[in-house]
Amino acid sequence: MGHSEAEKISVLFVCMGNICRSPTADAVFRHHVRSARLEHLIHIDSAGTHAYHIGEPPDRRSQQAALKRGYNLQSLRARRVVEEDFSHFQYVLAMDHYNLEELRQNCPSQYTDRLGLLLQYSDQWKTQQEVPDPYYGGNYGFERVLDLVENASQGLLRHISENIYTR
Numbered sequence: 001m002g003h004s005e006a007e008k009i010s011v012l013f014v015c016m017g018n019i020c021r022s023p024t025a026d027a028v029f030r031h032h033v034r035s036a037r038l039e040h041l042i043h044i045d046s047a048g049t050h051a052y053h054i055g056e057p058p059d060r061r062s063q064q065a066a067l068k069r070g071y072n073l074q075s076l077r078a079r080r081v082v083e084e085d086f087s088h089f090q091y092v093l094a095m096d097h098y099n100l101e102e103l104r105q106n107c108p109s110q111y112t113d114r115l116g117l118l119l120q121y122s123d124q125w126k127t128q129q130e131v132p133d134p135y136y137g138g139n140y141g142f143e144r145v146l147d148l149v150e151n152a153s154q155g156l157l158r159h160i161s162e163n164i165y166t167r
Helices: 021-035 060-068 081-088 097-106 109-112 137-164
Strands: 009-015 042-048 091-094 115-117
Touching: 009 021, 009 081, 009 097, 009 137, 021 042, 021 060, 021 137, 042 137, 060 137, 081 109, 091 097, 091 109, 091 137, 097 115
Parallel strands: 009 042, 009 091, 091 115
Antiparallel strands: none
């Protein structure tokens, strides 16, 4: 029996332009969800708070770093967060405090409890709350994004799995 979109738990990953961090989180989390055979229960998407790159594929460096670890970002296209996202997604997870603040300013008040930082699901939360933007740096930044996102994705999946069967 298939689950309708409305029944699924939905997760939106958000960064600024939706070409580096949030598409990486989208693909990595999707991989973990698929491995856990929960893709029929969880809907995943990513978006940016700014309209810089709408319709563009993820940054080539993000794609290359991800591909080395078996994550394919190729089919993803940048889009901007729209108002319906706040009612549609139960988890709206920003990569850093700046983008979380942008979301807060645009989020209808009844949905603000859905907003958070991706890394709050990481076991490195005390030392690292933000996924740093790799755009202007070297390759190391893209590897760091993957390390943080992989760790947080596992924590997020654990959190959601514990709640799936209690709803």
